[in-house]
Amino acid sequence: MKAFTPHAQKILDDYLQRLTQALQPLPEPDRQEIFREIQSHIYERLEQNEKILLESEDVLEVLYRLGEPSSYISLYLTDAYLQKGFERRSPGLLLKGILRWMGSSALSYLYSFPFFVLYFVSLLLFTFGTAKALFPNNFGIYAHQLTEEGEARPTKPGHVRFALSFGFKFSTEESEVSEELKHEILGYWLAPIGIIGGMMLGIGATALLRWMTRRLLAKRYGF
Amino acid sequence: MYHVMVNRERVDLENWIAQLRKGALEFAVMLLLQDGKKYGLELVQTLEKIPGLIVTEGTIYPLLNRLKEEGWLTTEWVESNAGPPRKYYRLTPQGRQRLEAMIQHWQEFSSSLNDLIESKVRV
Numbered sequence: 001m002k003a004f005t006p007h008a009q010k011i012l013d014d015y016l017q018r019l020t021q022a023l024q025p026l027p028e029p030d031r032q033e034i035f036r037e038i039q040s041h042i043y044e045r046l047e048q049n050e051k052i053l054l055e056s057e058d059v060l061e062v063l064y065r066l067g068e069p070s071s072y073i074s075l076y077l078t079d080a081y082l083q084k085g086f087e088r089r090s091p092g093l094l095l096k097g098i099l100r101w102m103g104s105s106a107l108s109y110l111y112s113f114p115f116f117v118l119y120f121v122s123l124l125l126f127t128f129g130t131a132k133a134l135f136p137n138n139f140g141i142y143a144h145q146l147t148e149e150g151e152a153r154p155t156k157p158g159h160v161r162f163a164l165s166f167g168f169k170f171s172t173e174e175s176e177v178s179e180e181l182k183h184e185i186l187g188y189w190l191a192p193i194g195i196i197g198g199m200m201l202g203i204g205a206t207a208l209l210r211w212m213t214r215r216l217l218a219k220r221y222g223f
Numbered sequence: 224m225y226h227v228m229v230n231r232e233r234v235d236l237e238n239w240i241a242q243l244r245k246g247a248l249e250f251a252v253m254l255l256l257q258d259g260k261k262y263g264l265e266l267v268q269t270l271e272k273i274p275g276l277i278v279t280e281g282t283i284y285p286l287l288n289r290l291k292e293e294g295w296l297t298t299e300w301v302e303s304n305a306g307p308p309r310k311y312y313r314l315t316p317q318g319r320q321r322l323e324a325m326i327q328h329w330q331e332f333s334s335s336l337n338d339l340i341e342s343k344v345r346v
Contacts, residue, residue: 033310034284034288036307036308036310037263037310038281038284039307040262040264040306040308040309040310041263041264041267041284043306043307044305044306044309047305047306065279066279066280066281067279067280067282071279071281071282072279072281072282072284072285073281073285075282075285075286076284076285076288
């Protein structure tokens with residue numbers, strides 16, 4: 001058992017504190033196991049020093065060679081998210097993994113942003129399709145003509161400038177909905193197209209994400 | 224101007240070495256485990272003797288963890304009379320099989336590259 005100068009002890013304690021912090025995002029059993037393993041590494045390295053009273057520089061040398069916890073612990077996170085996300089085809093885990101990749105670099109945000117857009121659009125389509133299927137007479141996507149005054153009116157054939165909106169009507173009385181329904185886009189087709197299209201887009205985005213993950217993993221580890 | 228170029232060349236060379244290291248470290252770890260179980264620090268202290276292979280020791284642990292997740296290594300905690308228990312790593316039968324394939328591939332790969340180096344040197 002070695003003794004430490006107060007300063008050396010503080011350096012060691014601070015390091016273990018940073019290690020605990022870096023391990024926070026990992027699940028509990030992994031967290032404890034990694035902590036014990038790193039602690040054992042530090043302990044044995046310090047034991048190899050012939051001095052009885054260890055000073056700051058002795059501790060610093062061991063910790064410097066080991067590296068900052070945030071730098072190497074992030075590798076566990078990336079691996080865990082990417083690997084598990086890949087196996088389970090989970091977009092959430094894959095996106096987390098990409099965000100963790102290279103310590104949340106600008107590049108990883110650049111890579112993941114298009115996927116957030118794709119998933120958002122697929123969710124929107126799916127929601128619209130489901131809403132149309134559940135409430136065929138109350139829900140729809142409508143085209144409006146934009147008038148000079150900026151007022152939105154239902155569009156007529158031949159008009160070029162128009163805006164899209166979606167809406168939900170609580171009244172199903174024919175007189176109130178009929179005019180809007182004339183200019184509804186897709187009509188009842190919105191249900192199958194929205195549901196199937198939304199699902200296909202989601203599946204497609206996940207396939208693309210998995211393909212990219214495989215490339216990232218290959219880049220990290222192998223020839 | 225001259226020293227700027229030299230720096231860029233050195234950075235470029237370091238990138239290339241880093242790329243080599245990524246695959247080589249995994250290979251070297253598995254080679255070391257061929258003749259029995261070893262713990263993290265034990266692996267690190269052998270690998271340190273190969274120049275450029277280990278930059279920060281901490282990165283060996285996520286790597287070992289990944290090889291375990293892939294099913295090529297198993298782990299066990301063993302009490303040590305010198306202090307806290309040590310986490311030992313051992314090759315699984317699948318890991319051994321993969322290592323054999325890696326060795327074969329490496330030998331073909333490196334001998335082809337060496338031939339290429341030698342033929343260029345002669346010319």
